[in-house]
Amino acid sequence: MPTNKEQVAEEVTYLDAISQALAAEMERDESVFLMGEDVGQFGGAFKISKGFMERFGARRVVDTPIAENGFTGMAAGAAICGLRPVVEFQFADFISQAFDPIINVMARHHYRTGVPVPVTLRCPFGGRLRAGPTHSQSIESYFAHVPGLKIVAPATVEDAAGLLISSIRDNNPVLFLESKYLYRRLKVPAPLSLEPTPLGVAKVAREGTDVTLVSYSVGVQQGLEAAEVLAREGISVEVIDCRTLVPLDIDTIVKSVKKTSRAVVLHEAARRLGYGAEIASEIGEACFWFLDAPVTRIAALNTPIPTSPPLEDAVLPQTEEVIETLRKVARS
Amino acid sequence: MATTRKKTTGKSKSPAGGVTADRELCLKMFRTMALQRAVEDRMVTMYRQGEMLGSVYTGHWHEAIAVGTAAAIRQGDFLCPLHRDVGAHLWRGMPPWQIMASFLGKATGPTGGRDGTLHYGRPDLNIYNPCSHVPDNVPVATGGAFAFKYRGEDGLALCYFGDGATGNGGYHEAMNIAAVMSLPCIFICENNQFAYSTPLRLTTHADFYKKAAGYGMPGVKVDGTDAVAVYEATAEAARRARAGEGPTLIECVTMRMHGHAEHDPASYVPREMLAEWAKRDPVELFAARLQKLGHATEAEIAAIRENVRQEALAARKKALGDPMPVATNIEEGVYAD
Ligand SMILES: Cc1ncc(C[n+]2csc(CCOP(=O)(O)OP(=O)(O)O)c2C)c(N)n1
Numbered sequence: 001m002p003t004n005k006e007q008v009a010e011e012v013t014y015l016d017a018i019s020q021a022l023a024a025e026m027e028r029d030e031s032v033f034l035m036g037e038d039v040g041q042f043g044g045a046f047k048i049s050k051g052f053m054e055r056f057g058a059r060r061v062v063d064t065p066i067a068e069n070g071f072t073g074m075a076a077g078a079a080i081c082g083l084r085p086v087v088e089f090q091f092a093d094f095i096s097q098a099f100d101p102i103i104n105v106m107a108r109h110h111y112r113t114g115v116p117v118p119v120t121l122r123c124p125f126g127g128r129l130r131a132g133p134t135h136s137q138s139i140e141s142y143f144a145h146v147p148g149l150k151i152v153a154p155a156t157v158e159d160a161a162g163l164l165i166s167s168i169r170d171n172n173p174v175l176f177l178e179s180k181y182l183y184r185r186l187k188v189p190a191p192l193s194l195e196p197t198p199l200g201v202a203k204v205a206r207e208g209t210d211v212t213l214v215s216y217s218v219g220v221q222q223g224l225e226a227a228e229v230l231a232r233e234g235i236s237v238e239v240i241d242c243r244t245l246v247p248l249d250i251d252t253i254v255k256s257v258k259k260t261s262r263a264v265v266l267h268e269a270a271r272r273l274g275y276g277a278e279i280a281s282e283i284g285e286a287c288f289w290f291l292d293a294p295v296t297r298i299a300a301l302n303t304p305i306p307t308s309p310p311l312e313d314a315v316l317p318q319t320e321e322v323i324e325t326l327r328k329v330a331r332s
Numbered sequence: 333m334a335t336t337r338k339k340t341t342g343k344s345k346s347p348a349g350g351v352t353a354d355r356e357l358c359l360k361m362f363r364t365m366a367l368q369r370a371v372e373d374r375m376v377t378m379y380r381q382g383e384m385l386g387s388v389y390t391g392h393w394h395e396a397i398a399v400g401t402a403a404a405i406r407q408g409d410f411l412c413p414l415h416r417d418v419g420a421h422l423w424r425g426m427p428p429w430q431i432m433a434s435f436l437g438k439a440t441g442p443t444g445g446r447d448g449t450l451h452y453g454r455p456d457l458n459i460y461n462p463c464s465h466v467p468d469n470v471p472v473a474t475g476g477a478f479a480f481k482y483r484g485e486d487g488l489a490l491c492y493f494g495d496g497a498t499g500n501g502g503y504h505e506a507m508n509i510a511a512v513m514s515l516p517c518i519f520i521c522e523n524n525q526f527a528y529s530t531p532l533r534l535t536t537h538a539d540f541y542k543k544a545a546g547y548g549m550p551g552v553k554v555d556g557t558d559a560v561a562v563y564e565a566t567a568e569a570a571r572r573a574r575a576g577e578g579p580t581l582i583e584c585v586t587m588r589m590h591g592h593a594e595h596d597p598a599s600y601v602p603r604e605m606l607a608e609w610a611k612r613d614p615v616e617l618f619a620a621r622l623q624k625l626g627h628a629t630e631a632e633i634a635a636i637r638e639n640v641r642q643e644a645l646a647a648r649k650k651a652l653g654d655p656m657p658v659a660t661n662i663e664e665g666v667y668a669d
Contacts, residue, residue, distance in 0.1 A: 033482065059482065065512060070471050070505025077475020077489070080460065081410060083482060100502065104463045105472060112447045113461045116668035147666045171668035 012192045014160045015183040018122075019048050021161035022086060024194045025168045026056055029084065032168055035062035035071060036088030036122075045090045046124055046183060068097035072121075076105045079117045079173075086168060092125035092139045092177065099142075106173040107148030116171040120164070124180040126218055126268050127300075127316050132307035138269035138300075143175050144246055144278065150199060151245040153177040155220035157188045159243060162197025170199060179218045186221070202249035204256065208238035211262040211330040214253055214279055216242040219266040219317070226322040235330045245275055253279065254286045261292040262329050268316055271299035293332040298325050338485045342407030351404075351563045355627045361403050361559055362622055362633075365395040365615050367640040368419035371428045374644040375435060379594045383652065385437045387593035389450050391416035393557060394522060396614035397492075397584045399423055400562030401520055405490055405570050410476030412460040412469040412491035415450040416522055416588075420492070424457040428644060432651035445657035467493060467500035470519070474510045477517035477579075488516040488573040490566075495535050496527020498543075507581070511547040516573035518566060519581045522556065524588035529600045544581035556584030557614040560621070586614070 012020070026032045033056075034049055040063035043050035052061045064071040068089065075085040089095050095102070106117045127136035143149050150172050154160040160178070167174040205220055206227050213223040220241040227237035238256050242248060257263045263283050265276035280295040301315045351357060372390040379388040391398060398419030402411065413420045418431060426442075433441035434452040442452040442461065453461025460476070462469045473491035480487035497503055498521065510517045521540045525532055544551025550572070554561045562584055569580035587609035591598035622628040628636075 062513075065505070065508055067505035067509055069502040070474070070509050073468060073471020073502060073506060074475040074478055074509060077410075077460075077472035077477075078479045078482070079475070080472065081476045081479035083479050100465055100468060101471060104465050105468055108463065109461070110668045111665050112443045112451070113453065113455055114665065115455045118668075150667070 010190045011187040012157055012190045013184050014157050014179070014186040015046065015048060017157045017161040017192055018164055018178060019050070020192060021164040021194055022048065022168075023052065023055065025165055026052075026060060031082065032084045032086060033060040033062060034086045034088060035064055035075065037064055037066055037090050039063060039088050044088060046180065048088065048122075068094050069100060072098035073101035073105060075119050076101050076109070076117055079106075079119045080109065080115055084118045084120075084168060086120045086122060088122045089124070091135050092123035093134050093137045095121070095123055095139055102143070102149070102173065103146050107146050110172070111148060117173050118171045119173045120167045121173065121175045123175060123177050124183070125177045126179050126181055127305050127312060128181045128218070130307055130309060130312060133304035136305040136312070138267065138274075140175070140177060140245055140275050141269060141273055144275055148173070149246060150174040151177065152199060152243070153179075153217040153245060154243065155179075155182075155205070155215075155217050155241045157186050157192065159197055161192055161194055163199065163243060165194065165196040166199050169196060174199075177217060181218050182221065197243070199244045200247040200249055202243055202252040203241045204238065204252070205241040206237065206239040208236035208260065210236045210260055211264060211326055212238045212240060212253070212256040212260045213264050213266060213322075213326060214240045214242065214283075215266040216245060218268060222317070222319050222322055223266060225319050226326055229323050230326055230330070233327070235327060237326055237330070242279075248279070248282070250282050250286065253283060257283050257287045258290045261290055262332075263287070263291070263295045264298060264326055264329050265295065266298040266317060266322060268300055270302050271297060272302045274299045293329050296325060296329050298322055338483070342409070351560055351567075352621075352625055357403065358622055358625070358627050361399050361563070362618050362628070363636050363640065364399045364403075364419055364423050365559065365618060366637055367422050367428065367643060368395045368398060369615050370637075370640040370644040371422070371431060371647065372418060374648055375432060376590075376594055378432070378435075378648060384435050386435075386449055387595045388435060389415040389593045390590045391418055392589040393586045393609065393612075393614060394524065395419050396559035396562050396618065397520065397522055397556045397586065400559040401490060401492075401518070401566045404563045404566035405488065405518075408458060409487050410458055410460065410473065410480070410489040412462060412473040412476070412489065413453075414462055414466060414469065414492045414494070416494070416524070417492050421454075421459060424454070424459055426454055426457065426459065428647035429650040429654075432647055433654055436651055436654075437656065438651060438654040439657040440651075440654040466497040467503040469493070470497070470503045471506040471509075474506045474515055474517055477510065477515035477573075478513065480516055481513075486516070486574040488518060488570060490518040490520065492520045492522055494527055495521065495523045495525070495532060495540065496530060498540060499535055507547045507549075507579075510579040511549045514576065514578035516576070517579040518569045518573060519579060521581060521583045523583055523585045525605070526588050526592070526601065528592040528596075529598075539583070541581060541583035549579045549581060551581040551583065553583045553585065556586030557612045557617055559614060559618045
């Protein structure tokens with residue numbers, strides 16, 4: 001009989017998946033190393049690299065000063081010189097300090113020189129943890145505009161591992177957005193397969209016929225919940241998980257919308273110029289003659305993300321809003 | 333630590349009795365400095381003739397810095413030059429016509445016209461291609477240094493930056509990281525008294541070399557018009573870096589003798605200051621030294637000068653004749669495979 005403790009260990013969280021995938025890639029490839037604030041002896045603010053120091057040593061688990069610009073630029077240089085750095089930002093919000101090396105060095109270097117810059121930028125992002133305006137941001141839109149970067153945002157435990165593996169093996173700078181809300185909430189039975197999931201391939205997370213919901217990261221989980229509720233009302237929702245925002249698998253999205261004739265795009269980022277605007281626009285161009293309703297966005301309000309629960313909940317999309325919007329669009 | 337490190341490619345000479353004891357090395361350094369001058373003078377003329385795409389940045393009075401540093405390290409070391417360092421590119425083996433091709437937007441430029449002017453490099457020569465943002469090659473250089481250390485090799489990274497660039501936060505972060513991680517990195521501060529129009533007193537309230545102490549690394553100040561002094565300081569910094577003793581900051585003091593770029597008449601620079609510095613032309617100074625050392629006669633110096641002048645003229649001819657890029661593949665290469 002397994003003890004309680006062992007039963008707990010038989011589950012793998014979204015966070016464990018990232019940790020396991022990262023460790024596996026470090027085992028597999030000597031040129032992969034982790035760097036960031038408190039990642040070494042402390043094991044990282046969220047404990048992704050717990051035990052890494054003992055396993056890989058200080059050479060490959062590199063504690064840095066609080067210097068996002070400096071250490072991100074350093075990662076660029078190390079990658080240009082043949083290594084494959086994985087950079088942990090303690091919170092995605094702090095990546096603003098590193099805009100310059102990401103945009104002006106990493107994202108342009110291959111185009112200018114033919115030299116690849118394989119860096120994985122790991123960013124714990126998003127809200128719902130009552131962490132307030134500078135610890136809850138969705139940063140994808142800042143970077144989605146920049147040619148030369150890839151952006152990955154897993155919604156499931158399996159993808160958290162599989163997409164991280166592909167991101168590390170990819171020869172480009174990849175922004176890897178980790179939902180810190182899902183870190184410990186999402187679990188699957190162990191063991192977890194550590195196979196790469198290809199970048200640029202969306203997934204039909206749930207099949208349906210009446211309306212397509214397009215989302216990524218935590219929005220996919222919210223969408224699946226909403227779809228379950230609506231199924232009881234006889235509304236069939238197809239949920240598409242983008243998985244990667246750049247490159248975007250628009251074909252899978254378009255195929256679904258042509259089938260359902262209705263599309264709702266959901267994300268936690270602010271509405272104005274959120275990535276949903278791009279997705280909605282692509283759908284509009286590709287599916288105009290197939291649509292029975294306007295492509296509709298669900299997103300955060302155009303405000304900073306407040307801390308206190310009633311305030312944060314009022315700003316970020318809630319499942320009830322997702323259900324109502326889908327119902328309305330499906331019946332229009 | 334030094335004994336366990338794998339040797340990187342290329343040789344750097346540390347001649348017994350210093351660099352001046354090595355005639356061949358001295359002559360090669362002189363030729364490269366003179367070539368930088370000739371190439372840049374030619375590019376200034378090309379700018380005036382309206383041949384260039386945009387402005388032209390020159391390194392007059394920076395020749396001893398560019399060449400003295402590049403000559404004191406190995407070909408396999410990671411070199412991160414900026415706009416005053418044509419001589420470092422030339423030392424590594426970049427042909428003059430290719431530098432001109434970059435300023436002309438030609439297909440044969442190092443980036444094939446995707447970038448231009450001073451933003452060129454040659455990965456095959458271990459020359460980093462910098463972006464516009466002048467402080468950005470400092471963190472990148474620390475990354476190159478990190479990679480050598482990570483692999484247990486005894487290579488080093490050497491980067492250049494002006495006095496102006498040191499005001500930037502990324503620069504400080506990189507200096508601090510390099511010291512904390514004891515990275516094999518050499519930081520060359522090219523103090524040429526001005527950052528565009530901004531004089532030194534508006535850029536810093538302390539000597540640059542003294543700031544090294546604040547990071548816990550050695551800081552040295554050398555006469556940036558003296559190729560021998562620059563070489564010797566760099567050779568010592570390289571020895572430290574390869575021995576695992578960490579980074580060094582070298583402040584090389586010189587003057588920016590032209591405008592920020594050729595479009596800039598630099599009327600903000602006091603004329604007396606230029607007149608004073610005009611007496612300290614690094615190429616002239618090194619030529620005189622070589623003669624004094626008996627390494628070259630006046631006639632030999634003159635022959636080298638004529639030779640590099642011809643090389644610059646031939647470079648212009650080739651660069652002008654080279655094709656412009658065609659826009660057929662502009663969407664390729666945004667991403668690596
Ligand atoms: C981050 C950044 N800000 C502004 C500029 C525009 N700019 C280019 S060179 C320059 C002056 C640089 O001065 P300094 O670092 O002293 O080098 P110098 O040109 O004197 O050799 C400026 C302001 C830039 N390239 N990068």
